[in-house]
Amino acid sequence: xxxxxxxxxxxxxPSDYPxxxxxxxxxxxxxxxxxxxxxxxxKLEGTVWFLIxxxxxxxxxxxxLAVRTLARLPAWKEQxx
Amino acid sequence: xxxxxxxxxxxxxxxxxxxxxxxxFSERGFLSTRISDIAGAAGVSHGTVFVHFPSLDALMAxxxxxxxxxxxxxxxxxxDSGKTLREVLCAxxxxxxxxxxxxxxxxxxxxxxxxxxxxxxVTLQSVISLHxxxxxxxxxxxxxxxxxxxxxxxxxxxxxxHHYLANxxxxxxxxxxxxxxxxxxxxxxxxLLASKGAE
Numbered sequence: 045x046x047x048x049x050x051x052x053x054x055x056x057x058p059s060d061y062p063x064x065x066x067x068x069x070x071x072x073x074x075x076x077x078x079x080x081x082x083x084x085x086x087k088l089e090g091t092v093w094f095l096i097x098x099x100x101x102x103x104x105x106x107x108x109l110a111v112r113t114l115a116r117l118p119a120w121k122e123q124x125x
Numbered sequence: 126x127x128x129x130x131x132x133x134x135x136x137x138x139x140x141x142x143x144x145x146x147x148x149x150f151s152e153r154g155f156l157s158t159r160i161s162d163i164a165g166a167a168g169v170s171h172g173t174v175f176v177h178f179p180s181l182d183a184l185m186a187x188x189x190x191x192x193x194x195x196x197x198x199x200x201x202x203x204x205d206s207g208k209t210l211r212e213v214l215c216a217x218x219x220x221x222x223x224x225x226x227x228x229x230x231x232x233x234x235x236x237x238x239x240x241x242x243x244x245x246x247v248t249l250q251s252v253i254s255l256h257x258x259x260x261x262x263x264x265x266x267x268x269x270x271x272x273x274x275x276x277x278x279x280x281x282x283x284x285x286x287h288h289y290l291a292n293x294x295x296x297x298x299x300x301x302x303x304x305x306x307x308x309x310x311x312x313x314x315x316x317l318l319a320s321k322g323a324e
Contacts, residue, residue: 052248053255054198056205098254099247100276112244 050074050087050119070119084123088114139177141167146188151226155185155234155242186241189231193245196224197252204256210270210318213260214282214311217253221286222303229290229302254279270318278318285310 046055048071055071058064062075070081073090082090088110095106114120128136145167149158160181164171178184200220207213221228231238235246257279264270289302289310297305 053252054201056202094255095247095251096276098258098275098279099250100274100280101247109244109247112240113248 048074048117050081050114050117051091052117074119081119084114084120087120135177138169138173142169142174142177142184143188143191146184147192147227150185150188150230151224154230156237160184182239186239186245189238189242190245192224192227193231193249196220196228197249199223200249201252201256204253207256207260208263210257210260210264211311211315213256214314215307216256218286218303218307218311220253221290222301222307225290225301225303229293232287232290250283257282268320270315271320273318282314285314 046069047053048055048069050070051074053060053071053073055061055066058066060071061068062070062072062079065079068075068079068081074082074087076082076086088107091110091114092103092106095101095109096103101109115123142163146158146163149162149166153162160174161171163184164174167174174184178187197220200216203216203219204213207216231246235243238246254275258275261270261275261278265272289296289306293300293302296302
């Protein structure tokens with residue numbers, strides 16, 4: 045089983061992959077509508093918004109958390125925002 | 126390249142330390158467990174622990190990352206097949222139940238833990254909130270539950286579950302909270318959200 049390089053989600057079935065393409069290393073939530081992987085700024089904003097919407101976390105705290113969390117994932121290790 | 130027996134032994138010792146620390150953290154909590162306790166229970170010297178981890182914080186962070194990852198993966202697998210909010214809540218509790226003492230220690234101590242451990246804790250909540258929010262959206266749109274912001278619904282649910290877990294000594298002394306109260310918590314939480322007229 046693979047885990048998404050951009051968000052860490054386990055990918056256990058075809059619908060977890062963009063366009064059900066299991067050769068991809070990133071999940072459907074980290075893909076743009078055309079199947080390409082989101083950029084770091086796109087993923088960061090998406091993660092902040094997700095934390096606010098689903099867990100009610102304060103925006104600044106959510107942003108700091110998202111930066112720290114993404115920095116540990118293979119896709120974003122080189123990022124220094 | 127084939128690993129040497131020395132490398133293999135090193136990996137085995139590290140794995141043993143992680144498993145031993147997990148057991149002790151589950152039994153005693155994170156902040157009451159010392160490096161010497163872990164070394165003693167694993168049958169290695171105090172110095173051996175430092176060969177693998179520079180500090181207790183580093184060991185703690187790795188144990189939490191490994192086991193929170195297992196809980197997250199298990200919850201994801203269980204919740205992924207769930208269509209209804211009830212199924213997602215069941216998956217959440219089943220995921221916790223397999224690691225209940227460890228999860229309970231995290232509930233009560235996570236604010237005092239080093240930042241990487243705390244981040245791993247929030248990441249676990251994100252796995253649950255992903256499935257939870259999707260189920261809430263479906264059921265709100267279908268008129269089955271009353272419209273309330275997803276984050277509030279999620280925090281109400283977590284608050285309920287974590288309150289019972291944090292006070293295991295009161296609710297299930299010597300026992301297991303999820304086994305004893307899981308179904309009751311799900312049933313009554315869903316009753317609170319049910320729309321009038323919904324089945």
